[in-house]
Amino acid sequence: MLRFRPTTFRIIQRIKCVVNLRDASNNGDLTYMEIPIYNIEKPQSLENRKARLHYQSRKRGMLENDLLLSTFAKKYLDNFTEQQTMMYDRLINSPSNDWDLFYWIVEKQPTPKEFDNEIMDLLKKHARNEDRVALAQPPLY
Numbered sequence: 001m002l003r004f005r006p007t008t009f010r011i012i013q014r015i016k017c018v019v020n021l022r023d024a025s026n027n028g029d030l031t032y033m034e035i036p037i038y039n040i041e042k043p044q045s046l047e048n049r050k051a052r053l054h055y056q057s058r059k060r061g062m063l064e065n066d067l068l069l070s071t072f073a074k075k076y077l078d079n080f081t082e083q084q085t086m087m088y089d090r091l092i093n094s095p096s097n098d099w100d101l102f103y104w105i106v107e108k109q110p111t112p113k114e115f116d117n118e119i120m121d122l123l124k125k126h127a128r129n130e131d132r133v134a135l136a137q138p139p140l141y
Contacts (some may be wrong), residue, residue, distance in 0.1 A: 038093040046082050053077060053089060058137060062098040067135055068105055072126045074138040080119075087119040 044052075054077060057069035069092060080088065094115070095101045103109040104120065105127045111120055129135065 040086070040089045040093050046085060049085055049089065050077055050080070053085070053092070056092060060092075060098055062102065064102050065098050065105075067137060068102075068123070068127050070137045071135045072123055075126065076122060084119060087117050091115050091117075091119055091123075 038056075054070075054073050057073035057077075058066055060066045060069060073088075077085070077088065092101065100109070104111040104115065105123050107124055107127075
């Protein structure tokens with residue numbers, strides 16, 4: 001008989017519960033995962049918003065987006081105006097699926113009108129990497 005520590009057992013129970021809920025909510029398709037929705041309208045200073053966006057750009061969960069967004073943020077985010085920063089915030093925190101965002105950036109799917117703006121154009125250009133620069137995630141500090 002297997003014996004688990006109480007904390008391990010609780011974690012396993014929670015995982016089973018989440019799987020059962022997801023199973024019921026999308027007819028058994030566990031390949032689709034929604035990213036948590038962040039309230040972009042939450043009041044915060046421009047400096048704090050940019051710091052959060054730097055971190056979120058690096059820690060997306062999907063390596064392809066981590067690489068594209070973190071290098072993009074390192075190159076452009078600090079020089080964005082408040083309006084441009086809000087556009088970027090909306091762009092990376094509104095879509096519920098990382099693959100959608102990736103396909104829009106690499107131009108494999110059309111960008112929805114609400115995200116088709118100057119920031120997305122700049123991001124698409126960055127993803128094309130016309131100068132053929134080797135990209136690597138910037139350090140967190």
